[in-house]
Amino acid sequence: MKIILHVWRQKDRNAEGKLVRYECPNVSEHMSFLEMLDVLNEDLTAKGDDPVAFEHDCREGICGCCGFVINGVAHGPMPGTTVCQLHMRHFKDGDELYLEPWRAMAFPVLKDLMVDRSAFDRIIAAGGYVSVSTGAPPDGNALPVPKSDAERAMDAAQCIGCGACVAACPNASASLFTSAKVSHLGLLPQGQPERHERALGMVRQMAIEGFGACGNIGECEAVCPKRISIENIARMHRDFLCAAFAERPHVETGGAG
Amino acid sequence: MSVGSAAPSAAGARSADTSKLLSFYHSPVGKKAVMAITGLIGAGFVIAHMLGNLQVFLGPAVMNAYGMKLHESPPLLYGARTVLLIALALHIVAAVQLSRMNAQARPKGYAKWTPAGSSYASRTMRVSGPLLALFIIYHLLHFTSGVAHPNFHYQDALHRVPAPYENVVAGFSNPVVSLVYIAAMIVLMLHIHHGAWSLFQSLGLNHPRYTPALRSLARAASYALLTGNCAIPLAVLAGVVK
Ligand code: HEM
Ligand code: FES
Numbered sequence: 001m002k003i004i005l006h007v008w009r010q011k012d013r014n015a016e017g018k019l020v021r022y023e024c025p026n027v028s029e030h031m032s033f034l035e036m037l038d039v040l041n042e043d044l045t046a047k048g049d050d051p052v053a054f055e056h057d058c059r060e061g062i063c064g065c066c067g068f069v070i071n072g073v074a075h076g077p078m079p080g081t082t083v084c085q086l087h088m089r090h091f092k093d094g095d096e097l098y099l100e101p102w103r104a105m106a107f108p109v110l111k112d113l114m115v116d117r118s119a120f121d122r123i124i125a126a127g128g129y130v131s132v133s134t135g136a137p138p139d140g141n142a143l144p145v146p147k148s149d150a151e152r153a154m155d156a157a158q159c160i161g162c163g164a165c166v167a168a169c170p171n172a173s174a175s176l177f178t179s180a181k182v183s184h185l186g187l188l189p190q191g192q193p194e195r196h197e198r199a200l201g202m203v204r205q206m207a208i209e210g211f212g213a214c215g216n217i218g219e220c221e222a223v224c225p226k227r228i229s230i231e232n233i234a235r236m237h238r239d240f241l242c243a244a245f246a247e248r249p250h251v252e253t254g255g256a257g
Numbered sequence: 258m259s260v261g262s263a264a265p266s267a268a269g270a271r272s273a274d275t276s277k278l279l280s281f282y283h284s285p286v287g288k289k290a291v292m293a294i295t296g297l298i299g300a301g302f303v304i305a306h307m308l309g310n311l312q313v314f315l316g317p318a319v320m321n322a323y324g325m326k327l328h329e330s331p332p333l334l335y336g337a338r339t340v341l342l343i344a345l346a347l348h349i350v351a352a353v354q355l356s357r358m359n360a361q362a363r364p365k366g367y368a369k370w371t372p373a374g375s376s377y378a379s380r381t382m383r384v385s386g387p388l389l390a391l392f393i394i395y396h397l398l399h400f401t402s403g404v405a406h407p408n409f410h411y412q413d414a415l416h417r418v419p420a421p422y423e424n425v426v427a428g429f430s431n432p433v434v435s436l437v438y439i440a441a442m443i444v445l446m447l448h449i450h451h452g453a454w455s456l457f458q459s460l461g462l463n464h465p466r467y468t469p470a471l472r473s474l475a476r477a478a479s480y481a482l483l484t485g486n487c488a489i490p491l492a493v494l495a496g497v498v499k
Contacts, residue, residue, distance in 0.1 A: 072371035171359035212362030213285035222374025238461025
């Protein structure tokens, strides 16, 4: 089948970008979306043109590298799917698709469909550490974790940090990502000692990076390839609000260290 | 965070508390908590206000007695007005600050953007809010102070207690005025449709057992506000209330 693409082309961080029209005449329905772009890039290279830059690594929907906006929806029209796992059988012959990078002040475009997501790394770093014993492995079940807590922590830990939530949010808020990271530790006993500091630090960093505020509209949860729920955002708000009021002055003296 | 000594002085503790409050409000999550609490005050008020207004259907005696009763205890009346005005001011200041921050976070929009899971009401809070602000100004000048009311009546001119029944009937006899009120109630419906559940999410309350109920409750409240409030101008125009 034939697919017409309008792809955002931007030389580098500082260049002005624009949408460029390409025709992909022989798209197989078995191809993934990225494989279609691979073929396009081979054609472009053969013609001596610059191939379209896009990020990818695992191509099995688990690493969080890939992602761009297809016709105004992050990761395209299939719910719970990354673009690398999106197959061309979901499109029809003659479809015109607009491909744009994640758009956010905190995610500057590096080239074409690739953005710099290191702001996410700094949010993670702002969360600090977790106090766990190193050395000999602990006895199994020495630290009881209720099954429903473990499941909700695992649901939150599914976040692959792709950035689709930011891309889909009209405010470019990173609340879904940050709340998933706050939650997967905050739900477990191992995450309790630093729970408040983590929420304060990560929420603060989110604003420093220039992400917007959450309006609870739910676009993020609709496009998330891992179907992370906005229930996590409420948990982050709760942790932040409790922490902001419960926080005590840091005491330097005392303790046996 | 703030580093305090082991035994902070009273003044030190106080300034630490102030800075804690400031750093709380400095965060977008803190601002949203302020919006949520002030919004909750507003939502509670608009529902109570509608129930009060519906007394026009019980006739001039009941409606005007209700108005008189509110004016009989000035501390209560002015106390309530002060709380509402402060809540509104905080709501608007936080809305403006957050809107500015949100616009900066997305300097370049998409050539194409397709909503995937949000309601129309939720996406238009930034429009419905300012429209409500304009309506509140007009509404206060119209039915509260009477400045924008061409035919304003008092039931006790000496103590400047307005006659709400006569004012409502005279006001809504003008179809243009009625239309403005009906349009404003559609805007209020949209704002409450999203706002009345969103506020719980902002305050950190979300639970699979209660959130669907809260969403339904928000929807029900928004439709009740629309129908209840619009019934009044429509009844006046239809000659049912005169
Ligand atoms: C009748 C008066 C009003 C009521 C009852 C009301 C109620 C609410 C409620 C309950 C929320 C949800 C808060 C949250 O998500 O935590 C909200 C949000 C909002 N309100 Fe209002 N509001 C009123 C007037 C206004 C006015 C006058 C403005 C504008 C200047 C405004 C602007 C906004 C905005 C922009 C939001 C969304 C904030 C965000 O998600 O970033 N509202 N309102
Ligand atoms: S390439 Fe790894 S998730 Fe798509």
